[in-house]
Amino acid sequence: MASVVRQLAGSSLVLPAKSRSRGRSGLCCRANLRGVGGNSTSTTTSDQRQLVSSIDELTLARVDPVAGAEDRVVIGTGDDGATEVGKLRAVAEAAADRVQMHDIIGRQRDNWNHLLLHSTNSLTLAACVMAALAPASTSLLALKASTGVLLASAAVTMAAVNKIQPSQLAEEQRNATRLWRQLERDVRATLALGASSATKDDFFQEAMDRVLALDAAYPLPLLPGMLEKFPNTVEPARWWPKKNPARHSACKKMSSNTRHGARRASMAGDNGWTPELEEEMRGIARVLKAKDEQEYLSFGKVVLKLNRVLAVAGPALAGTAAIAAAFIGSGDAGTSWASGAAILGGTLAAAVNTVEHGGQVGMVFELCRNVTGLYRKIQDDIEDNLDEANVERRENGELFETKVALQLGRSPSDLRQFKGMASPSFRDEDIRNFAGELF
Template sequence: MSHVEPSTFIHIFRKPMGNDISTPFLQNLPNSYFISLHQNLPNSKRKRSYIAEMGILQASSCLLYPSPSSSPHDGRLDAAVRTNGGSNLNLSLPMPLKENMEEITMTKTHIPTQTRQTKTTRDEDSISTVAKLYAIAEQVADRAEMHSNIGEQRHNWNNLLLNSINAITLTAATTVALSSAVPAGAPLLALKLSATLLYSAATGLLLVVNKIQPSQLAEEQRNATRLFRQLHTQIHTTLTLSNPTPMDVNHAMERVLALDKAYPLPLLPGMLEKFPHVVEPTVWWPSNHLPQEQVCERNGWSGELEEEMRGILGILKRKDIADYVRLTKLVLKVNKILAFVGPLLTGVSALGAALVRTLPSVGRWAVVVGVAGGALAAVVNTLEHGGQVGMVFELYRNCGGFYRLLEESIESNLKERELGKRENGELFEMKLALQLGRSVSELRNLASSGNDVTATEFAGKLF
């Protein structure tokens, strides 16, 4: 039999049943059990004394486990003793306590108190951080649902108001045409009054609709829904692939607040200016969006990669961002003209309807103005809100914001002197290529022409 060291102990416990209270198993075993154990050993082992048998049970180098062939119904427990040398001794123990003991578990662990307290504190901090991120993720999902619902509602506004205003305008124009054919008296007065009221209502509705731009409101909410869902996915990716830190919690909070500011939920007050004096790309990210996490010394960066990023940065500034700012300004001018002409036409048409058959010199022209003005007003309204010019303005502004975000991401990485605090270079290059709709090789070829001012190729191929 292998040598045993009685300096350490194996703690043997039994699993309680019912209302029974668990007690150490060895305390309830009489000496006859150990004698039976002695008798079941081979002849060469019987020369060991009873104290040696106790040493076997007390040795920490032995492992006592139930045998698969043991049955709780035959009154015995088959077990094996594994010694330090790796040899096994098959034993058979009586089980008079079979109703109270279902399994035997042995533990030989000793954790210092200070280490255990430090680990407990670290685990509590980690659990708190994960809980905060899950709470933020729940709010982000709720925000995405709210923006989705409000976006659908405002899209319905645009359709309903467009159809209603056109119906009112064309009805007023028809009424003006009929008023020129009816005899003077009450019928003429009724038609003139009806046409004037309809045109006045259309003018008021157009002023309100052109102020709030429902198609632009719907596009804002669609963008907010997409970005909140993107943030929700990124939070769950952080929870899945890494150990969250308080920095991740703060960064997620900053992104939520930045999105709330860029795409407000309420209509009044807080609505974004629909005809801004200065046109800038939309900003929906916090000012400091670079993850400060040290990965390795070089962190995937090299001199060639930095030059490549500088080339892409030059193209983004010179071509993509500048072009979308130009298009945004152009669409804004068109929208301003249409927003001014529509109410003007309905207002003039209302004046013409009121002057039908009043004075001989203006009566004929009043009918022409009332009918033609109403038709033109319906056309202008259809172009502005049916064509969703406000939505196109917001779309171009968000596209410019997308490229502005890429520009700031590249600049923030290049300005960071410590490579370990940058985003991983190879991963950043791959993400940038996908965001621009290119492969990594195409991105590198594009970067080679970054300093060429005469180059006509844009960085982005998606839009």
């Protein structure tokens, strides 16, 4: 034990001189060690405990987390790299906050859909029962007035609910929550990689563009700013930034020889891109545009027309029933006709309201828009990579192929069947299979 103490005492145990307090603790440690080493012949249990305590203090001083945090703060002061990291952290925090906001609002609007559906149907059916009992009741005036008020309230409620489409609003918020989570994961993954300041600066601008695009695509406020629920034309949802016009026009102006001749001759295996992979991507983009996107756009137009008809029919039937209720008791023939019309109109209004909001027709339309937007985004990603003349600046070809395959619900080997569809001689009418298998 004495020899061990002498070795420790003679070795150079130097503490990081970050602060005076830590320097004094280091001196105390060396003093304790020397004291134990000087009395090597009478090493007792208390001396051993003192040695262990001194070594523990030395270890804690070296790995002090507070001191490490202080070091990081000092290094980051006035450093451009730390500024860019701070910007990206701000984007990540904003994305996390948007996730919570959209999630909360989505749950709230989904509750709106269920509560308003059941409340409106309860008003309508209660009015129908009163209209049936009114002709034979002694309190005809009270039942007649109650029937009219309930049916009028149901008509107004249906018109308001059909205008905002709560099921469609809830679907918007669900999709927005997923996309904001994706943005947050991308930003935090970039921070974890520790890229250079220039790369972080480029990614920060891209992240800011994505933030603005998401805010525009899925607004939080209900009025004003709500997306049009009955648009004149059905367009895919767009939640990603638009292309840079200057860069896109410059790429388009490049000659065909530069893009497909000399570059392709030396491109074999460069960054994972090959001529076969390029043809494969062009074929996928063509199939997505000609088949998958058009299929969901057509289905979305049908759903929109159905939703528009139901949105008008429900309040109209309820309003007609309310008017008919006003004539209950005006005569023998009139009483029978008015009561029957009120009952029939109210029942049909409740049925239409159930089909529209119980079946969540607005949510189905929004789902079609979002799926079409996903296919449009894949097309834009493919075009962005193929328009980039410098292969090294593209995303890795093999990685990009895997991403596209996963987004379409296929394996990378399945995508090779679309290579021949990029040829101009291949007609759109000859395309039989869809590119996407996930939706």
